[in-house]
Amino acid sequence: MEHLVEHMRISYHSIHEPVCGICQKHCRSFESLREHLIGPLPKAECEKIFKDRGCDLCLTILRTRSSLWTHRETCQFSRTNNGVLYRMANLGIQDELRIDNNSRANKVVALACKMVGGGTDGSLDLCARVCLIDENERIIFHAYVKPQLPVTNYRYETTGMRPELLRDAMPLKQVQRKIQDYLCNGEPIWQIRSRGGNARILVGHGLDHDLKCLEIEYPAIIIRDTAKYQPLMKSNKLSNSLKYLTKAYLGYDIQTGMQDPYEDCVATMRLYMRMRSQYHGSEANPLATDPQNRNNFASWRQNELERMSPEKMLDISRSDYYCWCLDTTTLSNY
Numbered sequence: 112m113e114h115l116v117e118h119m120r121i122s123y124h125s126i127h128e129p130v131c132g133i134c135q136k137h138c139r140s141f142e143s144l145r146e147h148l149i150g151p152l153p154k155a156e157c158e159k160i161f162k163d164r165g166c167d168l169c170l171t172i173l174r175t176r177s178s179l180w181t182h183r184e185t186c187q188f189s190r191t192n193n194g195v196l197y198r199m200a201n202l203g204i205q206d207e208l209r210i211d212n213n214s215r216a217n218k219v220v221a222l223a224c225k226m227v228g229g230g231t232d233g234s235l236d237l238c239a240r241v242c243l244i245d246e247n248e249r250i251i252f253h254a255y256v257k258p259q260l261p262v263t264n265y266r267y268e269t270t271g272m273r274p275e276l277l278r279d280a281m282p283l284k285q286v287q288r289k290i291q292d293y294l295c296n297g298e299p300i301w302q303i304r305s306r307g308g309n310a311r312i313l314v315g316h317g318l319d320h321d322l323k324c325l326e327i328e329y330p331a332i333i334i335r336d337t338a339k340y341q342p343l344m345k346s347n348k349l350s351n352s353l354k355y356l357t358k359a360y361l362g363y364d365i366q367t368g369m370q371d372p373y374e375d376c377v378a379t380m381r382l383y384m385r386m387r388s389q390y391h392g393s394e395a396n397p398l399a400t401d402p403q404n405r406n407n408f409a410s411w412r413q414n415e416l417e418r419m420s421p422e423k424m425l426d427i428s429r430s431d432y433y434c435w436c437l438d439t440t441t442l443s444n445y
């Protein structure tokens with residue numbers, strides 16, 4: 112019991128963590144749940160049931176084998192059902208960035224860039240193409256970007272970029288200002304809070320890098336990054352690639368051959384929606400950092416804690432990361 116209490120004090124278990132549908136084990140990430148169910152070194156009893164009626168994309172256990180098949184049809188995404196939009200992204204500039212000062216419309220947007228090389232060895236990333244989509248995978252903005260430094264490597268095989276595409280492209284400063292204004296949506300940047308307000312939730316993969324290349328500043332509290340979201344990270348706390356996440360959680364391939372920022376936007380938005388739509392129940396103060404939770408363990412005496420059931424202890428334990436399911440309540444409050 113002493114060890115369990117100690118473990119609960121420092122592990123921040125909560126109702127938001129991925130849980131094994133069979134033995135109810137709490138996992139720090141979907142990757143560790145995957146290891147628990149599929150391997151390497153899975154738990155034998157759980158592996159056996161999972162093999163029979165578990166979904167290898169969302170890792171839930173269905174009641175029967177036939178419900179698994181029905182479930183798979185909604186769980187599995189495909190690359191081709193966005194064919195029309197996908198081709199539209201290649202048309203060139205598309206600009207529907209409107210400051211609407213309306214907190215409901217396009218509250219969540221995904222952004223992705225494609226980089227070409229600058230500097231003497233071509234290793235410096237320069238943004239050459241940027242795309243922004245809404246929750247319905249519709250393109251809000253797409254443009255080729257004229258970098259401020261000379262391009263020394265177009266990285267043609269992966270980017271498809273050629274000098275003529277950038278010759279009349281939109282200058283970086285202009286792109287930066289447009290996107291910055293669109294994201295803040297009339298809200299002064301220092302005033303942006305996690306809930307309430309008009310600023311938009313920004314979804315992406317490795318956004319630190321994208322935003323740095325675009326010279327955009329945006330507060331972390333309103334960013335949802337699939338490279339830095341704990342449930343989607345490796346068990347050693349390193350990021351997974353977007354290519355891997357899309358294959359593992361959505362069931363299709365991206366970034367084969369020439370890459371398109373629209374396709375990356377769609378993949379991150381789908382991952383975000385999948386994470387957000389999980390049902391975890393509700394708590395008054397969901398985060399360990401909420402001031403109300405500071406004394407959750409401290410206010411109990413050690414011997415009182417040792418007499419608690421594991422469920423009761425889980426009850427007073429809070430998450431140390433912001434679960435995206437919490438966006439559902441935030442968004443429905445508008």
Ligand SMILES: [Zn+2]
Nearest residue numbers: 127391434436
């Ligand atoms: Zn949650």
Ligand SMILES: [Zn+2]
Nearest residue numbers: 131133134157
């Ligand atoms: Zn299990």
Ligand SMILES: [Zn+2]
Nearest residue numbers: 166168169186
């Ligand atoms: Zn599934």
